[in-house]
Amino acid sequence: MNNNFQQESLFNAISDVQRRKIIHLLKAGEMSVAQIKEHFELSGATLSHHLSILKKADLVRVTRKGQQRIYTLNMTVAEELILFINQLFRGNDNEK
Numbered sequence: 001m002n003n004n005f006q007q008e009s010l011f012n013a014i015s016d017v018q019r020r021k022i023i024h025l026l027k028a029g030e031m032s033v034a035q036i037k038e039h040f041e042l043s044g045a046t047l048s049h050h051l052s053i054l055k056k057a058d059l060v061r062v063t064r065k066g067q068q069r070i071y072t073l074n075m076t077v078a079e080e081l082i083l084f085i086n087q088l089f090r091g092n093d094n095e096k
Helices: 004-014 017-026 033-037 044-056 075-090
Strands: 060-065 068-073
Touching: 004 017, 004 044, 004 075, 017 033, 017 044, 017 060, 017 068, 033 044, 033 068, 044 060
Parallel strands: none
Antiparallel strands: 060 068
16 A cells, blocks of 8 residues: 555545445455345445445456446455555554
8 A cells, every 4th residue: 555545545445334344245256236235235326335435445346247237356455455454553664
């Protein structure tokens, strides 16, 4: 993670329990919006809002298959976030 905007965007994305649940679901593999929605009691608009925030933070990627939007977890960014948090709590000042 190399800038404050990216850090802020990522921490905002994981600050919400619903978005953390979406990330957890996507760890198992790609899912369509309809498949994700089956796990939540959220309106389509609310789910779309959460997915948009995750996409803006680059934690998820979206592709189209016909009419469906398919979401996948961006493991590169997820791993960078994990590394940053580990460094933060271990006192490594290489990342600022």
